[in-house]
Amino acid sequence: MSDDEYVLDTPVVRTFVAATRASISAAETPGDACAAIRPHFAELLADPEWLPNEYRQSAPESGMGGGIGQWLLFRAADRSLSLFALVVPPGAETPVHDHLAWGLVGLYRGTQDEEIYALRDGRLELVEKRALAPGDFYALIPPQDDIHRVRTTSAETSVSVHLLTNDTGCVWRHAYDAESGRPTPFRSGYVNVACDEDGAPEDTRGGSSVS
Numbered sequence: 001m002s003d004d005e006y007v008l009d010t011p012v013v014r015t016f017v018a019a020t021r022a023s024i025s026a027a028e029t030p031g032d033a034c035a036a037i038r039p040h041f042a043e044l045l046a047d048p049e050w051l052p053n054e055y056r057q058s059a060p061e062s063g064m065g066g067g068i069g070q071w072l073l074f075r076a077a078d079r080s081l082s083l084f085a086l087v088v089p090p091g092a093e094t095p096v097h098d099h100l101a102w103g104l105v106g107l108y109r110g111t112q113d114e115e116i117y118a119l120r121d122g123r124l125e126l127v128e129k130r131a132l133a134p135g136d137f138y139a140l141i142p143p144q145d146d147i148h149r150v151r152t153t154s155a156e157t158s159v160s161v162h163l164l165t166n167d168t169g170c171v172w173r174h175a176y177d178a179e180s181g182r183p184t185p186f187r188s189g190y191v192n193v194a195c196d197e198d199g200a201p202e203d204t205r206g207g208s209s210v211s
């Protein structure tokens with residue numbers, strides 16, 4: 001097994017990861033863990049200094065498309081936890097996608113509109129729209145709220161911070177056709193760190209394979 005990767009190796013990140021791990025070990029459910037992590041996550045979103053400029057940049061060649069940059073900041077050796085920044089240029093939007101892991105997602109810079117979908121009989125149903133401002137965050141506990149799309153509404157690039165209990169950029173998950181609801185295997189990757197191997201998607205939920 002590889003080591004923990006502190007791509008952004010600072011006391012703030014190490015302290016946050018330690019607090020997160022302590023919260024997860026002490027919790028009986030993902031909901032309890034998220035509740036315990038909330039104050040630490042709020043502190044991170046409120047701190048204007050901890051995220052260097054290089055992790056607030058868009059990425060023309062990104063796996064998300066639209067110049068959207070997914071910057072890994074930390075991931076656990078066993079890939080059970082990752083912290084990353086998602087940078088979405090003005091007017092750009094992600095595909096409709098899922099995460100396949102629970103965790104917390106919050107806005108750090110700019111503003112975003114978020115659309116949350118549920119899969120009902122193979123179709124995507126829009127269940128909620130949220131306008132997010134810096135400091136806003138929420139717990140994501142699949143299947144609740146796991147499928148969404150985000151769009152930057154500010155003139156400045158938006159930056160959101162994701163703490164999720166998988167290696168989100170490297171796992172095979174799903175992008176969805178907004179009209180038909182059809183899932184396709186999706187691996188976003190990270191701008192700054194490679195995935196372990198280029199394996200095929202394990203679960204395509206009926207989507208076409210990528211090879």
Ligand SMILES: [Fe+2]
Nearest residue numbers: 097098099148
């Ligand atoms: Fe997302």
